[in-house]
Amino acid sequence: MLPFKSLISSSQLTPNIIKSIFSATDSMAERIESEGRIDLLDDKVVALLFFEPSSRTMMSFQSAAQRLKAGMVFAQNASSTSFEKGESLEDLIRMVESYADIIVMRHALPGSAKIAADTSAVPFINAGDGGNEHPTQSLIDAYTIYKEKGRLDNLNIVFGFDSLQSRSIHSLSRLLSQYANNRFTFTGPTELFPSPNMLNELHANGVDCEVRSEVRLHDGYDVAYINRLQEERFEDKALFDKHRRRYRLNRDDVEGSECLILDPLPRIDEISTDVDSLPNAVYFKQASYGVPVRMALLGMLLDKL
Amino acid sequence: MLPFKSLISSSQLTPNIIKSIFSATDSMAERIESEGRIDLLDDKVVALLFFEPSSRTMMSFQSAAQRLKAGMVFAQNASSTSFEKGESLEDLIRMVESYADIIVMRHALPGSAKIAADTSAVPFINAGDGGNEHPTQSLIDAYTIYKEKGRLDNLNIVFGFDSLQSRSIHSLSRLLSQYANNRFTFTGPTELFPSPNMLNELHANGVDCEVRSEVRLHDGYDVAYINRLQEERFEDKALFDKHRRRYRLNRDDVEGSECLILDPLPRIDEISTDVDSLPNAVYFKQASYGVPVRMALLGMLLDKL
Amino acid sequence: MLPFKSLISSSQLTPNIIKSIFSATDSMAERIESEGRIDLLDDKVVALLFFEPSSRTMMSFQSAAQRLKAGMVFAQNASSTSFEKGESLEDLIRMVESYADIIVMRHALPGSAKIAADTSAVPFINAGDGGNEHPTQSLIDAYTIYKEKGRLDNLNIVFGFDSLQSRSIHSLSRLLSQYANNRFTFTGPTELFPSPNMLNELHANGVDCEVRSEVRLHDGYDVAYINRLQEERFEDKALFDKHRRRYRLNRDDVEGSECLILDPLPRIDEISTDVDSLPNAVYFKQASYGVPVRMALLGMLLDKL
Numbered sequence: 001m002l003p004f005k006s007l008i009s010s011s012q013l014t015p016n017i018i019k020s021i022f023s024a025t026d027s028m029a030e031r032i033e034s035e036g037r038i039d040l041l042d043d044k045v046v047a048l049l050f051f052e053p054s055s056r057t058m059m060s061f062q063s064a065a066q067r068l069k070a071g072m073v074f075a076q077n078a079s080s081t082s083f084e085k086g087e088s089l090e091d092l093i094r095m096v097e098s099y100a101d102i103i104v105m106r107h108a109l110p111g112s113a114k115i116a117a118d119t120s121a122v123p124f125i126n127a128g129d130g131g132n133e134h135p136t137q138s139l140i141d142a143y144t145i146y147k148e149k150g151r152l153d154n155l156n157i158v159f160g161f162d163s164l165q166s167r168s169i170h171s172l173s174r175l176l177s178q179y180a181n182n183r184f185t186f187t188g189p190t191e192l193f194p195s196p197n198m199l200n201e202l203h204a205n206g207v208d209c210e211v212r213s214e215v216r217l218h219d220g221y222d223v224a225y226i227n228r229l230q231e232e233r234f235e236d237k238a239l240f241d242k243h244r245r246r247y248r249l250n251r252d253d254v255e256g257s258e259c260l261i262l263d264p265l266p267r268i269d270e271i272s273t274d275v276d277s278l279p280n281a282v283y284f285k286q287a288s289y290g291v292p293v294r295m296a297l298l299g300m301l302l303d304k305l
Numbered sequence: 306m307l308p309f310k311s312l313i314s315s316s317q318l319t320p321n322i323i324k325s326i327f328s329a330t331d332s333m334a335e336r337i338e339s340e341g342r343i344d345l346l347d348d349k350v351v352a353l354l355f356f357e358p359s360s361r362t363m364m365s366f367q368s369a370a371q372r373l374k375a376g377m378v379f380a381q382n383a384s385s386t387s388f389e390k391g392e393s394l395e396d397l398i399r400m401v402e403s404y405a406d407i408i409v410m411r412h413a414l415p416g417s418a419k420i421a422a423d424t425s426a427v428p429f430i431n432a433g434d435g436g437n438e439h440p441t442q443s444l445i446d447a448y449t450i451y452k453e454k455g456r457l458d459n460l461n462i463v464f465g466f467d468s469l470q471s472r473s474i475h476s477l478s479r480l481l482s483q484y485a486n487n488r489f490t491f492t493g494p495t496e497l498f499p500s501p502n503m504l505n506e507l508h509a510n511g512v513d514c515e516v517r518s519e520v521r522l523h524d525g526y527d528v529a530y531i532n533r534l535q536e537e538r539f540e541d542k543a544l545f546d547k548h549r550r551r552y553r554l555n556r557d558d559v560e561g562s563e564c565l566i567l568d569p570l571p572r573i574d575e576i577s578t579d580v581d582s583l584p585n586a587v588y589f590k591q592a593s594y595g596v597p598v599r600m601a602l603l604g605m606l607l608d609k610l
Numbered sequence: 611m612l613p614f615k616s617l618i619s620s621s622q623l624t625p626n627i628i629k630s631i632f633s634a635t636d637s638m639a640e641r642i643e644s645e646g647r648i649d650l651l652d653d654k655v656v657a658l659l660f661f662e663p664s665s666r667t668m669m670s671f672q673s674a675a676q677r678l679k680a681g682m683v684f685a686q687n688a689s690s691t692s693f694e695k696g697e698s699l700e701d702l703i704r705m706v707e708s709y710a711d712i713i714v715m716r717h718a719l720p721g722s723a724k725i726a727a728d729t730s731a732v733p734f735i736n737a738g739d740g741g742n743e744h745p746t747q748s749l750i751d752a753y754t755i756y757k758e759k760g761r762l763d764n765l766n767i768v769f770g771f772d773s774l775q776s777r778s779i780h781s782l783s784r785l786l787s788q789y790a791n792n793r794f795t796f797t798g799p800t801e802l803f804p805s806p807n808m809l810n811e812l813h814a815n816g817v818d819c820e821v822r823s824e825v826r827l828h829d830g831y832d833v834a835y836i837n838r839l840q841e842e843r844f845e846d847k848a849l850f851d852k853h854r855r856r857y858r859l860n861r862d863d864v865e866g867s868e869c870l871i872l873d874p875l876p877r878i879d880e881i882s883t884d885v886d887s888l889p890n891a892v893y894f895k896q897a898s899y900g901v902p903v904r905m906a907l908l909g910m911l912l913d914k915l
Binding site: 035056062067265267287290 | 652653654655657681682683684685696697698700701704705706708709710711
Binding site: 347348349350352376377378379380391392393395396399400401403404405406 | 645646647665666669670672673676677679875876877878879883894897898900901
């Protein structure tokens, strides 16, 4: 049971709520392992509305729904679901709520998730509304740290390499700022350091923050959360290429340290592939946690867990 | 049980057949309510061939199949299923009939449904063949009136606003012309009044018809069936804009009347959103009836109901 | 049980392995007939990654998975799954392997299936990697001959009409060259005769081969395996049109012979539609065998058969 009907924003995720979701996630992960698929949502239908291409999140939600034996309905595809011209999102949701018991939506428009959740008579999960929020990603990131380190507090965390623009970095750092004694170091090109607003917000939450153009993971860091530089956000392609060559984790940077390496993926070249075989490279494990985390959310929002 | 293997046209829907479909629909609606999903088609596979984008009808059929626990196979997507160049529809159907126990198809070509149904060894449902037929829509429209008014005869019905070109208006008015003592009023721009052929056909069936450029819903009308003006059919965009501003139901037009408002959706601006909260605005309920109506059809054509 | 984890190439299909797959296929076909769908993979999830449009193979795999009650996850669609630019196939597979218990992939790049299978922790089936391999098609072709003729040896087989370029002809002829006393006749336009390399390979396997620009099916042939001329491979469209009119089976060519007619479909105009009703036209039956063959493979690779 969750104290809300719909998950729209990471700001809904307090430590108590996170604890209950992670406990349900543990149970889901064990049951996938032992049973493959379970009957929990056998009497439910999940609508997957992906109005923006997103194979990764889409497939992960599909897998979660199928592992729970839920039925699924899809908007036919991203381009054809440029629904009939002129129809409002509200009208669309009022239609889909009668086709399914819960709605998962990705939409390019920031704020669309709130509109949809407010309209919907059935529970709603935001699977990304433009550059705004993607709360299930933050949950997966935090779950990975929790599983691998056993805690979400007392952590020394590096964020890179685009702390200015990365939605994943914004959300995860805010989520982790709720826990005691975390220290954040933001690294990357100077022009991609976090905004003063963001640093102020984190400081206000009591987090010790610093920004550094270079970081050595062997210096006592617990976690490095790495996100690619997003080419589409650079007007100056030469600058992008320069940064891209420099801001890249190599095997030497990681080997022998106790720092976990996370990446929300896709990986372009921010982490060298020879890092993959090191025990602290947990980004594929992180991707795999998407399924039990989303199963837990679907089950809880439908009052089955 | 139905006296035909495939549903191609609204003309197959006699009052007796409609009665048996509605009785099965009532049962499906109750079972969704109490059980969520039922095992009725657990041993069947439904093929959904949507060769034209149609998120609404597509999702409604998916939901119906999933509520019945049927398996589903999809043509991959509307553009890629511009099947291999040069392959005939007959060959395509002869392939798909071995992948599924029933075929649901939408296709841009008028008449394609008949060709497909004649070819197919398994039952077939026409989910729209171009401007020609869309018989499940008419069933849903009629079911909505039946549920809300308790009858399909003795009704005073307004159709608007494009009676010349709307497939939905053509089909529903024909279907309702089979019942006693219905009176039809067609409203909208003069140039979109029904064709003389259509009026003659309805008169020949004993229906009292009139055309009026303006109608007051408070004047004893039971049902208003409103369909948007379709921009793509107007060559003169200025004319379209003029009509669009004028032919639009506002709250004042509806409030206090006993006239049900139906719309096959999507709604563009033919009905003001402040009408939505009135008790006689039933267009979202109408959309929701699509699921149990299509469940009933799938179950009956597969001899399970 | 199969002696490999993944099916990448027809060259893995030895007579013993083929025999065990066909025995499982027979059982699957019987169970579809009697039960519709079976619980065999009720606890498994199948990923269907089709990065190239392929409605036929895609729908057939979907049907196989649904007849086995497996869950399915799809890459959203062929165009949107031009996965995030720059992500490697290896990374993609390492993600998908945590969403599903087996991966089926079609990809335009020759050799991609090997890369994916080598990366994947879960079993993998190649559903076509460019012009390279499409092993499940060869299995279906061979199964059709086996069901209809009762044997895969001692056969007098015609291949047409593009033995130079057809992946299906290459694979099936190689597969059948493992059986005793088969004789192959390649027919079609002279410039589309098989390459000397291929003929040498078949000779080396002990197969008696000949090439002929014209063939009479009544002359003791057991099987004609016909594949369309592929327009996209002809630079000279006039030449294509000339060949297309000439290389076409008509009813007279087939009627009264005991030669089975196979075609991997789609059929363009290489076989006249008036051949369809002859008892030796088995190409639609051949398409239907795709479902039980693929069910058998899914079941065996997941150690359920």
